[in-house]
Amino acid sequence: MAGIDRRNLLLVVALAGNLPGVVPAEAASYGSFAVSLVANLPAGAAFRPDLEARLAGLANSLRAGKGRAALTPDGTFLTAARAHAADMMENGFMGHRSSTGVGFEARMRALLGDTSRFPAMAENAARIERRNQSDEARADALFGLWTESRGHRNNLLSRNHTFVATGAVARGNGLWAVQIFWAAPGETNLFQ
Secondary structure, eight states, X not given: OTTOOHHHHHHHHHHHTTSTTOOOGGGTTHHHHHHHHHHOOOTTEEEOHHHHHHHHXXXXXXXXXXXXXXXXXXXXXXXXXXXXXXXXXXXXXXXXXXXXXXXXXXXXXXXXXXXXXXXXXXXXXXXXXXXXXXXXXXXXHHHHHHHHSHHHHHHHHOTTOOEEEEEEEEETTEEEEEEEEEOOXXXXXXXX
16 A cells, blocks of 8 residues: 555554444444344343343432432343343353454444444443342342442443443343443533
8 A cells, every 4th residue: 555554554444443333344243243142042041121120220229319310211222232241141251342352332333333323322231140049139239239330330320321221131040231321412411
């Protein structure tokens, strides 16, 4: 390539990956990967809408106790939340990058396109494995992990978030859950 050295080319590619609506090369196939995860859970695993509702309710109880407006449960990011929970379960990891190395913002762009219409996006992810506990007690304990972590707690309480999608998948004694928070355009508040 005449006139562009390798460092400049890498910089251009890196910057393009951060533009709204642009999906980086490593995330190009994430959308189909995520949809496949949600459609093809392994035997013994199941999405738990009841626990998803419980976790959203716990978030709103915490927010009410701190004088924050309730989050509106919304399905816009449900596939994203469930896919990441299933990925963590199936591939034995915990974090905000997929097992294929795709980070949060790139995952959202791969599934939803231009994410600039969703300001203040954030994600909480956790897993818990406990024997001799009800599923509800596991969900409560998992939520407790989020409240004990400063970053996760800040996501739960942020005034910038007005919506939440919760994905929860259970297998055996384990529960993996992801909550994705966001606001509609023009709704962000600079005060946490």
